[in-house]
Amino acid sequence: MDYSPFFLTFQLAITVTVILLVIGLPLAYWISFSKNKFKVVVETLVSMPLVLPPTVIGFYLLIVFSPQHFLGHFLESVWGVRVVFSFTGLVIGSVLFSLPFMVNPIKAALQNFPSGLMEASWVLGKSSFETFFRVILPNVKPALLTGMVMAFAHTVGEFGVVLMIGGNIPGQTRVASIAIYNEVEALNYDTAGFYALVLVGISFCILLAFYYLNRKTPNLY
């Protein structure tokens, strides 16, 4: 039995969650508090993966990063990085595809955050930066946790984007969902069934832990 699809899947999901946390927090903050008129455009773009078929995103990424096109050619000739059919490609595709799952819960929490608390902190001489880390962030923890779990789980479960941009290379881009498809195509129902069962079990445990933790954390905002 080849366990590499699972390792790959979780390596991908953890990488994507960490990257999304770093990108998603400032992005959600900007969307929540900026008065920029193009904010609504950014908001729409962030939520696009919710309505688009994953294959559409995968298709565009494949085109943009292919060595025949400018960006793909540039990356390969300058840094020697090939995005298509590589783990890097999986990460980029998954980050884009799971972006709304991280940004939207945090955005909702920030928009509901009482302005009086932020103002109280400013009046006490604290900068917006310090206010964000010491007052806002600790009070939106449940939303942060929701975003992380959703992004993680969504990355574990995705298929279309990773297939388009990553292909099906064992040990490199063959994640669990693709491995299942692969085994079914080869009529190895036992292996496919095992992979599927493991995914069901792990997903159940992650969500169970999440709901349990969220039940114990007081939901402030």
Next chain:
Amino acid sequence: MHTPQGLQWLDVDLAIGKGENVSVFGESGAGKTTLLRMLAGLTRPDEGQICVDGEIWFDSRRKINLPVQKRRVGFISQENSLFPNMTVRQNLEYAGTGSNVDEWLGLMGLKGLASQRPDKLSGGQKQRVALIRALVHEPRILLMDEPLSDLDVTARLGVQDEIVKAYRKTGLATILVSHDLSEVFKLSQKVFILEQGRVIKSGKPQDVFVNADVSGKFKFSGQIVEIHKDGVLNILTLAIGNQIAKVVASDEEITGLGVGSRVIVASKAFNPLILKV
């Protein structure tokens, strides 16, 4: 200024002396809160000047606008603004060096609650903590935006006493926004009456309110704002709605009553005055 009635000018010229405790009184929508927010640096005035202790905080002509963080004001609002993720002590230490935190907690009878989170406190306790938090920041002026309006009468009187204690201990200049008359009498030496964005009257609370219109109601309920003994009689000053009335009472009638007590006043033989408005 945006009000429920649409855009409205807020045009105010106030001068407040060092250590003076003043209040701004008026209906909701008169611009009281906006005024305080402008002083604190939370709302930007269109034009004008704000000057504290010779330092210019805002000057539209010279394009000076000192950020809220640098103004060092104490600000207590009506809603609870304690940080829910911090204990009482952490809330206070967030504001200042923490050197006199214990002294203040003791003075306001909150020592036992230092390690509690705000959601475990009563409304009155929360506002006391908010008051201490504003004070340990060592502000140059204390701004209070209807800090007691969400409290019941007992809690309100308690916190009023703590505010008076704070006045005595710090000698701070304070501006209180309120539409509660007894509060204005107890917590300020000078009152500005704001109506539709303008100050229409100012002076000592007694002069501004007590010499106001005579109330000709047959029966009304109100709150005692002052008890003054005059020979064998007592003169009660009562707040009724937005008006002040003086009545005479015997020693017997006022037993058990004090400033802040709610009473019903009825006149048996009445001869109402009819005044054209």
